[in-house]
Amino acid sequence: MAEKVSESSLDRVGPVLALGPENYTDPEIFRREREGVFFRTWQYAGHVSQLEKPGSYFTFSILDQHLFCVRGRDDEIRCFYNVCQHRAHQLVQGEGRKHMLTCPYHAWAYDLTGTLRTAPNGDVVPGFDKDKICLTSVKLENFNGFLFVNLDPNAEPMSAWYGEAQREIREYVPQIDRLKPVFWTEVEEECNWKISVENYSECYHCALNHPTFSSGVIDPTQYNIVPENHVLRHYTVAAGLDGMTYEIDLDANEHAGDYGSWFLWPMFSFQVYPGNVLNTYLWRATGVETVTVYRGWYTVDGVESDAVLQLAGQDRNTTVAEDIGLVESVQRGLHSRGYRPGPLVLDPNEGVNSEHSIKALYDWYQTAMDRR
Numbered sequence: 001m002a003e004k005v006s007e008s009s010l011d012r013v014g015p016v017l018a019l020g021p022e023n024y025t026d027p028e029i030f031r032r033e034r035e036g037v038f039f040r041t042w043q044y045a046g047h048v049s050q051l052e053k054p055g056s057y058f059t060f061s062i063l064d065q066h067l068f069c070v071r072g073r074d075d076e077i078r079c080f081y082n083v084c085q086h087r088a089h090q091l092v093q094g095e096g097r098k099h100m101l102t103c104p105y106h107a108w109a110y111d112l113t114g115t116l117r118t119a120p121n122g123d124v125v126p127g128f129d130k131d132k133i134c135l136t137s138v139k140l141e142n143f144n145g146f147l148f149v150n151l152d153p154n155a156e157p158m159s160a161w162y163g164e165a166q167r168e169i170r171e172y173v174p175q176i177d178r179l180k181p182v183f184w185t186e187v188e189e190e191c192n193w194k195i196s197v198e199n200y201s202e203c204y205h206c207a208l209n210h211p212t213f214s215s216g217v218i219d220p221t222q223y224n225i226v227p228e229n230h231v232l233r234h235y236t237v238a239a240g241l242d243g244m245t246y247e248i249d250l251d252a253n254e255h256a257g258d259y260g261s262w263f264l265w266p267m268f269s270f271q272v273y274p275g276n277v278l279n280t281y282l283w284r285a286t287g288v289e290t291v292t293v294y295r296g297w298y299t300v301d302g303v304e305s306d307a308v309l310q311l312a313g314q315d316r317n318t319t320v321a322e323d324i325g326l327v328e329s330v331q332r333g334l335h336s337r338g339y340r341p342g343p344l345v346l347d348p349n350e351g352v353n354s355e356h357s358i359k360a361l362y363d364w365y366q367t368a369m370d371r372r
């Protein structure tokens with residue numbers, strides 16, 4: 001009888017296949033991603049410039065978990081679940097400034113460190129100790145002015161996840177501490193969040209689909225994407241800077257003429273265009289087959305800039321618009337009864353026509369899902 005080759009040994013020698021379609025379409029897998037990915041990774045909350053004064057706060061959500069960040073009287077920024085510890089009413093809404101966080105339901109009031117200060121008629125409750133009741137806090141880090149949170153109380157710090165990225169980004173954007181968001185564009189895509197992230201994370205599709213990108217901003221022959229810790233670091237050199245639509249003072253600093261991008265797994269990316277122009281990508285999954293991509297643009301003090309406005313418009317009308325069609329077509333294809341996942345194109349020399357970065361995304365995803 002011929003000996004059968006076990007599937008696992010085939011796996012070891014065979015190509016790496018694209019992830020099965022169910023990972024992008026199955027509501028049950030999406031539900032499992034809550035614990036595996038969304039609630040155990042560093043997620044973007046907001047920008048420090050939204051919290052200028054003690055008591056300034058803003059709300060945000062990670063799936064159905066509603067949260068808020070607030071600056072304390074001690075200037076420290078904290079993040080809490082947006083829920084009152086009495087009978088679970090939501091505590092604050094939108095953004096603004098408060099001296100006390102008073103619940104709209106029965107007026108329990110918390111100070112800016114989250115400790116309960118007053119509870120009307122609470123004295124009648126035997127053993128009621130206000131000091132023992134406080135809002136549930138969430139891990140928060142200030143990453144060059146960008147606030148990230150992690151719902152896992154045991155999460156490793158961002159430096160362990162992202163290595164040298166914080167320092168590198170600062171080198172590419174020396175004015176980063178003075179930046180404020182100047183505007184956002186918001187793109188709804190009908191696809192699973194991972195399809196959009198994967199599309200962002202490879203440039204195998206660029207030559208065919210992004211004529212402006214390939215012939216304008218960067219030199220495609222020198223493009224490479226390198227996984228480092230949980231970062232996908234995009235390396236490239238800017239193509240002839242003469243073609244840029246805005247002026248760049250190349251002597252301004254070491255990286256004035258450079259392009260750089262740091263994707264922080266799983267859902268945020270910093271991108272720097274020549275002239276130290278910072279912009280960001282934020283992915284927020286809104287369902288198993290829908291995601292919103294927020295593109296943020298920043299200038300010193302949030303001053304409107306024609307150059308940045310033009311760059312953002314060009315980006316929206318070319319690269320972003322071109323990608324929507326791609327990711328939505330893939331999502332439809334994943335429902336096809338005729339699809340058999342094909343091999344990733346893993347070039348040992350990496351480079352623009354290799355999908356090794358997708359392999360890295362798969363590895364990080366599998367690890368996250370396995371350790372749930």
Ligand code: FES
Nearest residue numbers: 084086087103106
């Ligand atoms: S639920 Fe907040 S005071 Fe009652």
Ligand SMILES: [Fe+2]
Nearest residue numbers: 199205210323
């Ligand atoms: Fe693309």
